[in-house]
Amino acid sequence: MNDLLADYRNDLAALEAKGMRRVLRTIESAPAAHVRMNDRDTLLLSSNNYLGLATHPQLIAAASAAMARFGVGSSGSRLLSGSLTPHRDFEEEIAAFKGTEAALLFNCGYAANTGILQGLFNEDDIIFSDALNHASIIDGCRLSSARTIVYPHADVAALEELLAAEWPNRHGKWVIVTDGVFSMDGVIAPLAELVRLKEKYDALLMVDDAHGTGVLGATGRGSAEFCGCASAIDLQMGTLGKALGGAGAYLAAARPLIDTLINRSRSFIFSTSLPPAVPAAASAALRIVASPEGADLRARLAENRQRFTARLQMAGLDLLGSTTQIVPILTHDPQPTIAAASALLAAGICLQGVRPPTVPVGRCRLRATVMATHDPVELEAAAEKIIAILKGQEGAE
Numbered sequence: 001m002n003d004l005l006a007d008y009r010n011d012l013a014a015l016e017a018k019g020m021r022r023v024l025r026t027i028e029s030a031p032a033a034h035v036r037m038n039d040r041d042t043l044l045l046s047s048n049n050y051l052g053l054a055t056h057p058q059l060i061a062a063a064s065a066a067m068a069r070f071g072v073g074s075s076g077s078r079l080l081s082g083s084l085t086p087h088r089d090f091e092e093e094i095a096a097f098k099g100t101e102a103a104l105l106f107n108c109g110y111a112a113n114t115g116i117l118q119g120l121f122n123e124d125d126i127i128f129s130d131a132l133n134h135a136s137i138i139d140g141c142r143l144s145s146a147r148t149i150v151y152p153h154a155d156v157a158a159l160e161e162l163l164a165a166e167w168p169n170r171h172g173k174w175v176i177v178t179d180g181v182f183s184m185d186g187v188i189a190p191l192a193e194l195v196r197l198k199e200k201y202d203a204l205l206m207v208d209d210a211h212g213t214g215v216l217g218a219t220g221r222g223s224a225e226f227c228g229c230a231s232a233i234d235l236q237m238g239t240l241g242k243a244l245g246g247a248g249a250y251l252a253a254a255r256p257l258i259d260t261l262i263n264r265s266r267s268f269i270f271s272t273s274l275p276p277a278v279p280a281a282a283s284a285a286l287r288i289v290a291s292p293e294g295a296d297l298r299a300r301l302a303e304n305r306q307r308f309t310a311r312l313q314m315a316g317l318d319l320l321g322s323t324t325q326i327v328p329i330l331t332h333d334p335q336p337t338i339a340a341a342s343a344l345l346a347a348g349i350c351l352q353g354v355r356p357p358t359v360p361v362g363r364c365r366l367r368a369t370v371m372a373t374h375d376p377v378e379l380e381a382a383a384e385k386i387i388a389i390l391k392g393q394e395g396a397e
């Protein structure tokens, strides 16, 4: 019987030998800018909690009040018994925030992307998907019965050639889907140009704004606001577990699209809805994002990012064109990437080393994420430490 496990052990050993084995690290405190790990104080440089809202008193109060009133669990899928006032209220608020007719909550971004693409697109349809889109979009393409055409990353000219080539045989619906901010590179999608193409070729445009919502644009409405084309995005998907500090995801879109998903999206239909405290906290997060406090947090995030990246760039490190709070530092191969991440952890700084298959071979990187609640002086010290460790590796080669 033990032989059944031998394959798994061998596979894990092979991953280990290549420096590709992933392991979990436990955080023993709330996920703020500083955390306790292995019983010591550690600077967290790998958090998606960009505005620090995960520990904000107003979110905790909103979640606690909703839990006291509505209980812990939602008791069912939305179509059975799990559609509670906090779910509906958040959907109305996010639709208003994004300027769409309607919105729908999903249990997480992964469930949203798989459920949206599966629920809206069928055999006759084509999904045009950016080559660096998030894994949940890739899996959504697989779950959908539509044909998927992957276009080279952010390459609008190449996408137009693909659209033009398919045009003579056009029958079903077309959708162009892209991350708003690419999660491993920190670059913003060319949304204004994608809007031009979607209008020219009569396609829908879907943007996954997991890393843009709450952060980008003058009022935090995300990458589409940043690019000046918010009203032209047909399917505005985003997550609540990153800058909004909680959990879950949404799609903001026209009413017929939302109503179709309520009827057809399997991840929506066949899953217990979020605990009511979760959308209640998300509503509180939206209010903060839209307030002067939100503007102040965004300004601090931008300043922190600027200080951190300026140091790294001065040292000649390649940040892969990042213009956002996601700051990759190119390290090429898995072994030095993991060695650097371990050395940083030993020095009290937690950030991820990212390896294939998450990124292409030879494009391994340290991936740092900046928060509004980081102390700027500590960020600069962390940048110095990263530089010292990476330069030390070069010297040792």
Ligand SMILES: *Cc1c(COP(=O)(O)O)cnc(C)c1O
Pocket: 107, 108, 109, 110, 111, 113, 134, 136, 179, 183, 208, 210, 211, 239, 240, 241, 248, 249
């Ligand atoms: C994190 C992320 C998701 C998944 O969202 P979860 O709520 O964590 O499941 C989807 N898309 C992108 C671009 C992401 O970064």
